[in-house]
Amino acid sequence: MPLILRVDVDKPFGHSNLIRKISSKVFEDIIGTPPLKFYKYLSHLIEFLEYCNSEKISGFIYHRICTSPNKKVTDLLIDGKHKFGLHAENTKSYETFLSEFHDLKKRNPKLIIESFTKHGSGQLKLGKYHYPIYEPAKYREWSKKANIKYQSGNGIAQNTNDLLCKNDEFDNVFWLEREYRNEDLFEIEKIIELAKTENVVVLIHPCNYHSFKVVKDDFQNLVNLSKEEKVEWIVY
Numbered sequence: 001m002p003l004i005l006r007v008d009v010d011k012p013f014g015h016s017n018l019i020r021k022i023s024s025k026v027f028e029d030i031i032g033t034p035p036l037k038f039y040k041y042l043s044h045l046i047e048f049l050e051y052c053n054s055e056k057i058s059g060f061i062y063h064r065i066c067t068s069p070n071k072k073v074t075d076l077l078i079d080g081k082h083k084f085g086l087h088a089e090n091t092k093s094y095e096t097f098l099s100e101f102h103d104l105k106k107r108n109p110k111l112i113i114e115s116f117t118k119h120g121s122g123q124l125k126l127g128k129y130h131y132p133i134y135e136p137a138k139y140r141e142w143s144k145k146a147n148i149k150y151q152s153g154n155g156i157a158q159n160t161n162d163l164l165c166k167n168d169e170f171d172n173v174f175w176l177e178r179e180y181r182n183e184d185l186f187e188i189e190k191i192i193e194l195a196k197t198e199n200v201v202v203l204i205h206p207c208n209y210h211s212f213k214v215v216k217d218d219f220q221n222l223v224n225l226s227k228e229e230k231v232e233w234i235v236y
C-alpha cells in the first residue's frame with residue numbers, strides 16, 4: 001500500500017520574509033487574482049516541485065485562484081506527472097464552488113482538474129473569496145453532482161485508525177506541519193509502517209516547506225524512509 005501526497009498551495013509568494021508575507025496578503029486578501037508575471041511568484045512551490053520531480057514522486061497539487069500555476073509551474077506539473085486540483089475557497093454554495101472551478105479551469109487549459117480540497121478548516125477567513133466554514137458533507141455531495149473527486153478532508157488524525165480510508169474517503173490526513181499532529185501519531189516512522197498495509201494521505205504546504213527547515217527535513221526524511229522501506233507514492 002502506498003503514500004498519497006497532497007499539496008495545498010496557499011500563498012502566492014510564500015511567507016519566508018516580510019516582503020513575501022505582505023505580497024502574499026495583498027494578492028490573497030485584496031486583489032484575489034494570480035500575480036502571474038511577478039518576480040518570485042510561486043517560487044516556493046517551484047522549489048518543492050523540483051525536489052519531488054528529482055525524486056520521481058508525483059502528488060495531487062491543489063491551487064487557489066490566487067495561486068493558479070504560471071508557465072514554469074505548469075511545466076513542472078506536467079513533467080512530474082502530478083494531478084492538478086482546486087483548493088476551493090468560495091464554498092458558500094454549489095454555484096460559487098462551480099464558478100471557482102470553471103475560473104481555474106479557464107486559466108489552465110493545459111491541465112485537467114480531477115479533484116478538490118477545501119482551503120481552511122473553519123476558523124479564519126483566509127482570502128478575498130474565502131468562505132471560512134468547513135462543511136465536508138456538502139463537499140461530498142458536490143463531488144458527486146459535479147463529478148469532481150473530493151480528495152480528502154482537513155482533519156487531524158488522533159490515531160492510525162483515523163487516517164484510514166472509509167467509504168472511499170479520507171476525512172483526516174497526516175500533516176507534515178508538526179503543530180497539526182497529534183502526539184500519539186507524531187513520528188514519520190509510524191506513517192511509513194502504516195503505509196506498508198494502508199493508503200495514507202500526507203499533506204504539506206509548499207510555503208511551509210520553503211520557510212521552515214523542520215518541515216523540509218521531515219518531508220525529505222519521509223521520502224528517504226519510503227525509499228528504504230520500499231513504500232510507493234501514488235496518484236490515481
Ligand SMILES: [Zn+2]
Binds near residue numbers: 010087
Ligand atoms: Zn489552504
